[in-house]
Amino acid sequence: MKHISTFGASDYQISDLQLLRNSTDADAMARLLAPCPIMRLAADESIAESQIAHLYIVLRGALAVATDTRTGMADGTISKILPGESVGEQAVLDEEANLNAITALEETDVLMIKAELVWQLIDESHVLARNLLRLLSFRIRAANAQLRRRQKLGEFYRQLSMIDGLTDLYNRSWLNDLLPTMVATAQGSHVPLSLIMIDLDHFKRFNDTHGHLAGDQALRTAAGVLGSALRPTDFAVRYGGEEMMVLLPDTSEKVAVAVAERLCERMRQALVFSDMRLPLPHITASFGVASLQPEQDEQSLIAQADAALYRAKAQGRNCVAWQQTPA
Numbered sequence: 001m002k003h004i005s006t007f008g009a010s011d012y013q014i015s016d017l018q019l020l021r022n023s024t025d026a027d028a029m030a031r032l033l034a035p036c037p038i039m040r041l042a043a044d045e046s047i048a049e050s051q052i053a054h055l056y057i058v059l060r061g062a063l064a065v066a067t068d069t070r071t072g073m074a075d076g077t078i079s080k081i082l083p084g085e086s087v088g089e090q091a092v093l094d095e096e097a098n099l100n101a102i103t104a105l106e107e108t109d110v111l112m113i114k115a116e117l118v119w120q121l122i123d124e125s126h127v128l129a130r131n132l133l134r135l136l137s138f139r140i141r142a143a144n145a146q147l148r149r150r151q152k153l154g155e156f157y158r159q160l161s162m163i164d165g166l167t168d169l170y171n172r173s174w175l176n177d178l179l180p181t182m183v184a185t186a187q188g189s190h191v192p193l194s195l196i197m198i199d200l201d202h203f204k205r206f207n208d209t210h211g212h213l214a215g216d217q218a219l220r221t222a223a224g225v226l227g228s229a230l231r232p233t234d235f236a237v238r239y240g241g242e243e244m245m246v247l248l249p250d251t252s253e254k255v256a257v258a259v260a261e262r263l264c265e266r267m268r269q270a271l272v273f274s275d276m277r278l279p280l281p282h283i284t285a286s287f288g289v290a291s292l293q294p295e296q297d298e299q300s301l302i303a304q305a306d307a308a309l310y311r312a313k314a315q316g317r318n319c320v321a322w323q324q325t326p327a
């Protein structure tokens with residue numbers, strides 16, 4: 001950054017500076033700004049901020065400002081500062097060194113104003129104070145809008161990473177995130193929580209006979225059965241491969257067994273189409289039901305449902321098994 005002149009020795013006018021637009025006291029402002037240096041930046045050159053904050057007004061060329069690079073908040077957003085516009089107001093007002101990375105997009109001349117002089121200008125000129133407030137308000141709105149966009153995007157990707165792409169059911173990451181909390185809530189409030197582990201029967205044979213794409217379609221159909229047969233407060237998860245899980249908050253084992261029986265029946269009635277013309281053979285599934293016991297953790301609950309599922313398979317598949325005989 002090279003010192004090439006001062007505001008007083010240059011041809012620039014107060015009317016060239018947006019912050020002083022509509023100034024009624026241009027002469028007084030010009031006198032105060034006269035000793036301020038005009039610095040020249042080569043293209044791609046960055047402004048190396050000292051610990052002292054400055055306000056920079058672009059006189060010629062353009063600056064690129066990337067937000068908060070040193071605080072880890074950078075998100076690739078870059079603002080372009082054109083002639084007449086300023087950067088560094090906030091740094092001046094809160095007396096912090098500028099955390100933005102400021103780089104010249106082309107050869108650029110900037111007016112450099114020290115923080116103490118900015119305060120003096122604010123004291124002297126209501127017009128400048130008003131312009132500054134308006135500018136800051138605009139910047140805050142823009143920052144808020146950007147924050148909202150970022151939050152929405154973050155939530156979108158978070159949701160996406162929790163959903164299984166093939167079946168649209170929740171995936172294992174979702175389960176790992178949510179099940180411990182659900183178990184802790186149920187234990188803490190002494191309300192029941194039941195879990196049904198579901199495994200499609202002879203699915204390898206289905207795949208081998210009808211092809212993997214038809215197998216995918218069968219998985220979607222099975223997921224659809226779960227989705228359409230549950231209460232809005234229940235959750236269906238693709239646990240892995242052809243294994244699915246249903247979580248039933250506030251549900252006793254007796255009711256969970258009845259739900260599993262209903263799912264089993266609907267599963268065997270569901271039609272799988274590989275295309276819209278010919279339905280494939282029906283699929284069936286085996287179901288293992290478990291309900292949370294006092295002191296039990298989520299791993300043990302899953303293991304209990306798994307053991308019940310194993311028994312359902314051993315009993316000939318296409319049926320429901322559970323840990324305890326419902327009363």
Ligand SMILES: Nc1nc2c(ncn2[C@@H]2O[C@H](COP(=O)(O)OP(=O)(O)OP(=O)(O)O)[C@@H](O)[C@H]2O)c(=O)[nH]1
Nearest residue numbers: 199200201202203204205207212213215216241242
């Ligand atoms: N099409 C398809 N198949 C899958 C997917 N994930 C797992 N599988 C298949 O599911 C089959 C599971 O086979 P096994 O674990 O032997 O169980 P099974 O044939 O269903 O037998 P049982 O569970 O004992 O009734 C394997 O052939 C896997 O390739 C998937 O996303 N799409």
